[in-house]
Amino acid sequence: MNSSFPKEVRSAALLSTKKCLISFDGDKDLVYGITVNRVLLNLFLNKTEDAELRNSALETLIIEGGNQFVKENLFQQISLSYGTEVNPQVKSFVWTLLKSLSGTTNPCLLTK
Numbered sequence: 001m002n003s004s005f006p007k008e009v010r011s012a013a014l015l016s017t018k019k020c021l022i023s024f025d026g027d028k029d030l031v032y033g034i035t036v037n038r039v040l041l042n043l044f045l046n047k048t049e050d051a052e053l054r055n056s057a058l059e060t061l062i063i064e065g066g067n068q069f070v071k072e073n074l075f076q077q078i079s080l081s082y083g084t085e086v087n088p089q090v091k092s093f094v095w096t097l098l099k100s101l102s103g104t105t106n107p108c109l110l111t112k
Contacts, residue, residue: 007050014043014056037061041074045081051089058097 003010017036043049043057058078078094085091 007053010053011056014053014060017060041077051087054090055093058094062097
């Protein structure tokens, strides 16, 4: 995500990806969804980015993207990032999100 745009514009762009991830249809959207997920993951992993945008990117990636595009190593990448995270807001959000996911009964978020 281009950091030269104001935070408000980048936040709005991030929110629009939620709608894109929800409305996938077919193979062409699979490629698009994987691309969106890479952008979201890179945004979350960018420790120089605004904490609110990073948290929103992670939430969109896990919750809105669902299990359809989540790869097994995603949670490993998040865990590794958590171990080196210096921003307390991001660290707390990651902990809370993963803890809530550990007790989920939502079939879209369960791994097989």
